[in-house]
Amino acid sequence: xxxxxxxxxxxxxxxxxxxxxxxxxxxxxxxxxxxxxxxxxxxxxxxxxxxxxxxxxxxxxxxxxxxxxxxxxxxxxxxxxxxxxxxxxxxxxxxxxxxxxxxxxxxxxxxxxxxxxxxxxxxxxxxxxxxxxxxxxxxxxxxxxxxxxxx
Amino acid sequence: xxxxxxxxxxxxxxxxxxxxxxxxxxxxxxxxxxxxxxxxxxxxxxxxxxxxxxxxxxxxxxxxxxxxxxxxxxxxxxxxxxxxxxxxxxxxxxxxxxxxxxxxxxxxxxxxxxxxxxxxxxxxxxxxxxxxxxxxxxxxxxxxxxxxxxxxxxxxxxxxxxxxxxxxxxxxxxxxxxxxxxxxxxxxxxxxxxxxxxxxxxxxxxxxxxxxxxxxxxxxxxxxxxxxxxxxxxxxxxxxxxxxxxxxxxxxxxxxxxxxxxxxxxxxxxxxxxxxxxxxxxxxxxxxxxxxxxxxxxxxxxxxxxxxxxxxxxxxxxxxxxxxxxxxxxxxxxxxxxxxxxxxxxxxxxxxxxxxxxxxxxxxxxxxxxxxxxxxxxxxxxxxxxxxxxxxxxxxxxxxxxxxxxxxxxxxxxxxxxxxxxxxxxxxxxxxxx
Numbered sequence: 001x002x003x004x005x006x007x008x009x010x011x012x013x014x015x016x017x018x019x020x021x022x023x024x025x026x027x028x029x030x031x032x033x034x035x036x037x038x039x040x041x042x043x044x045x046x047x048x049x050x051x052x053x054x055x056x057x058x059x060x061x062x063x064x065x066x067x068x069x070x071x072x073x074x075x076x077x078x079x080x081x082x083x084x085x086x087x088x089x090x091x092x093x094x095x096x097x098x099x100x101x102x103x104x105x106x107x108x109x110x111x112x113x114x115x116x117x118x119x120x121x122x123x124x125x126x127x128x129x130x131x132x133x134x135x136x137x138x139x140x141x142x143x144x145x146x147x148x149x150x151x
Numbered sequence: 152x153x154x155x156x157x158x159x160x161x162x163x164x165x166x167x168x169x170x171x172x173x174x175x176x177x178x179x180x181x182x183x184x185x186x187x188x189x190x191x192x193x194x195x196x197x198x199x200x201x202x203x204x205x206x207x208x209x210x211x212x213x214x215x216x217x218x219x220x221x222x223x224x225x226x227x228x229x230x231x232x233x234x235x236x237x238x239x240x241x242x243x244x245x246x247x248x249x250x251x252x253x254x255x256x257x258x259x260x261x262x263x264x265x266x267x268x269x270x271x272x273x274x275x276x277x278x279x280x281x282x283x284x285x286x287x288x289x290x291x292x293x294x295x296x297x298x299x300x301x302x303x304x305x306x307x308x309x310x311x312x313x314x315x316x317x318x319x320x321x322x323x324x325x326x327x328x329x330x331x332x333x334x335x336x337x338x339x340x341x342x343x344x345x346x347x348x349x350x351x352x353x354x355x356x357x358x359x360x361x362x363x364x365x366x367x368x369x370x371x372x373x374x375x376x377x378x379x380x381x382x383x384x385x386x387x388x389x390x391x392x393x394x395x396x397x398x399x400x401x402x403x404x405x406x407x408x409x410x411x412x413x414x415x416x417x418x419x420x421x422x423x424x425x426x427x428x429x430x431x432x433x434x435x436x437x438x439x440x441x442x443x444x445x446x447x448x449x450x451x452x453x454x455x456x457x458x459x460x461x462x463x464x465x466x467x468x469x470x471x472x473x474x475x476x477x478x479x480x481x482x483x484x485x486x487x488x489x490x491x492x493x494x495x496x497x498x499x500x501x502x503x504x505x506x507x508x509x510x511x512x513x514x515x516x517x518x519x520x521x522x523x524x525x526x527x528x529x530x531x532x533x534x535x536x537x538x539x540x541x542x543x544x545x546x547x548x549x550x551x552x553x554x555x556x557x558x559x560x561x562x563x564x565x566x567x568x569x570x571x572x573x574x575x576x577x578x579x580x581x582x583x584x585x
Contacts, residue, residue: 009290013347017293020343024300027335030232030328038323043333046306047299050273051280059274066379076379081388088392089399092266093415095319104318107438109431110423110556119414123399 058087078135082127089120175283184278187375188385191368195352196386197272202345204265205305209338211258215485216331218243218251218569223515224531224585227572229327236335245539248492248566252483255569256404259487262312263400267392269305271385275370282369294347297340304337316486317417406430406491418488427549428557430490431482433570436555439522441576443555446521451560453544457507457582467560470546473498478541484570495564497545500537504582513537518563519579527571531585532563541566544577 008014032039062080069076095101096116105113177183221228222240230236244250286292311333315326322329380388402413406422413419422429444450453465477496483489501513515534522528536542542565546553553559558575565573 007288009288013290014293016343016346017290017297020297020339021293023339024336026234027236027332027339030230030234030236031332031336033232034328035323039329042310042323043303043307043336044299046310047303050306051277051302055274055277066376073379077384080380081391084388085392085395088267089395089415092263092313092396093317095314095317096415096417101318105417107435108318108433109418110435111418111420115420116415119420123414 058084075135078131082124082131085127086120086124089123093120175281178278178281179283181278181369181372182374183281185372185374185376187372187378188380188382189275189278190371190382191351191355193382193385194272194275194370195355197268197275197389198348198352199356200268201265201272202349204261204268205341208258208262208265209334209341211254211261212330212334213239214254215251215258215569217241218254218567219572220531220533223533224517226517226527226529227531229325229526230331233331236332242533242535243567245536245542245566245568248480248541249483250567251569252404252481252489252567255483255485255487256401256489259312259316260397260401260404262309262487264393264397266309266313266396267389269309271389273302278370294343297343300336300340301344304333304340307333308337316488403488416488417486418484423556424554427551428554430493431484431488432556433482433484434522434525434575436559436576439520439525439528439576441521441555446555446560446576448560451578453561453577454579455503455507455582456580457504457509459508461507463506467546470498470544470561473502475546476540476543478543478564478566480541480564480566482570482573489570494549495543495545496547496550497543497561497564499540500532500542500544500563500565501540503544503580504537507582509582514583515585517581517583517585518574518577519581520574521576521578527574530563530572530574532565532568532572534584536565536568537582539566544580 031043065080065083066076069079090097093116096105096113097120099113099117102113105111216230216237217240219227219229220243221230221233222237225231286295308330311322311326311330314320314322315330320326398412399414399419400416402409402411403416403418410419411421418431423432448467451467453470454462455465456462475496476499477494479492479494481490481492500516501509504513504516513534514537516532516537518530518532520528532542543563544561545558545564546561548557553562558577561577562575563573563577
């Protein structure tokens with residue numbers, strides 16, 4: 001068995017990474033000019049929050065869904081897809097849906113800030129309702145096909 | 152991903168073998184990650200989509216910066232310390248007149264559309280965050296540090312962009328420098344990552360059209376759960392998320408019924424008012440602190456200054472005596488929304504230049520608004536923009552007087568210019584080389 005020892009790795013890759021760090025440093029100095037701590041916190045915090053909070057949360061939610069649907073595997077997708085799509089829309093448009101920017105939004109755009117939560121709920125209703133409809137149609141098709149299959 | 156299966160990562164489960172020393176507890180053990188979806192094919196497909204998509208985002212972002220003509224005047228430049236990062240700047244053209252509208256619509260709409268792909272890509276490689284040993288070589292250690300810039304940078308860019316278009320300015324500083332310099336930090340790591348991984352990703356896609364042929368690599372769970380969805384199904388799911396975001400966002404770039412399809416986008420839904428002035432607004436008169444007493448026919452005078460300090464003061468009635476011209480031009484905002492072409496009518500900028508001594512050679516112009524505070528209350532336009540016969544100091548839109556929210560008494564409208572350079576409530580114009 002080969003004894004592991006410190007290795008440099010590919011020299012070409014090393015050069016590439018060095019060039020990348022140099023450019024990132026040139027821009028990074030400018031990025032951090034100002035509230036350097038806040039910017040660094042946002043930069044690193046975005047990665048940490050995603051990898052250690054957001055991802056484990058939605059993975060755990062999905063595992064819980066798989067666990068409760070263990071007897072009827074066939075309808076996981078009919079819950080998972082509309083739930084995930086609704087949450088995706090909430091994640092992207094959270095400031096508008098949650099009304100975080102009401103005070104600025106109306107004077108800036110001349111538009112009403114009130115409709116976003118209602119519209120999001122309606123989209124979610126359509127997604128879940130459509131999914132339920134598809135599931136019912138599938139069950140009916142399966143019920144129709146079953147006798148002929150037995151025959 | 153590694154090029155060849157890494158010995159320490161091979162599954163040891165169910166073989167009665169000792170645990171390999173590189174197996175840590177919990178997420179540090181490959182057996183912790185049980186999704187049967189993860190694998191080189193899935194990651195490679197998402198990676199190739201992001202390679203194309205993020206390249207377009209980066210290029211349209213750079214182009215958007217050039218569209219401000221930042222090297223023309225400090226008032227146009229929110230990142231004056233850019234140094235060599237502005238190497239590519241060029242004089243922004245006025246043709247085609249929808250150039251900025253297209254560029255910015257693609258930049259923002261595509262960015263929002265790519266969010267599910269980015270999330271899926273990060274999900275697909277998250278076991279590698281916990282891979283042990285921390286570094287196999289100096290290059291590997293540097294690559295993992297570079298991945299922090301890559302992942303942190305990608306999320307930083309997407310989060311600042313998504314917050315900015317929703318006017319939620321919670322990020323630590325002004326949007327322009329954060330998003331511009333952040334993009335360069337991210338892009339530096341992105342290029343390195345693409346160069347290091349692309350050959351393997353393409354190889355994966357060529358050799359593994361059928362995912363069953365997949366070799367055992369560290370992304371493939373050694374102890375997979377029973378599948379609840381196929382890999383193709385999962386990709387379809389990611390694509391469906393993108394499609395949903397696209398379908399509910401893209402409409403904010405068109406007037407009429409299409410805008411109503413942008414259900415959750417900031418400038419979707421109904422127009423602010425009905426009638427000729429019923430198109431999207433970037434700052435209302437109230438928001439900009441414009442007072443009716445300053446814009447009344449009695450009070451308002453446009454000051455135009457030109458060659459050798461030659462100055463004229465024009466009331467709105469004086470302007471109406473000058474030759475009026477029309478142009479059909481859109482308003483397009485950096486935030487990724489735009490209007491269809493509106494029918495503007497007013498005095499050509501080059502005619503105003505001629506009034507103050509630039510008869511045949513329209514120069515640059517420095518425009519000041521009545522607006523008391525806020526960025527871009529002063530803006531500079533380049534000579535080629537002034538010379539374009541569609542560039543107007545508009546007094547009317549769609550056949551009616553401008554409304555206060557659209558810049559009454561007079562506003563600039565220039566083909567292909569970013570929205571904020573189309574100064575509203577114009578008070579003073581200084582022609583001359585900047």
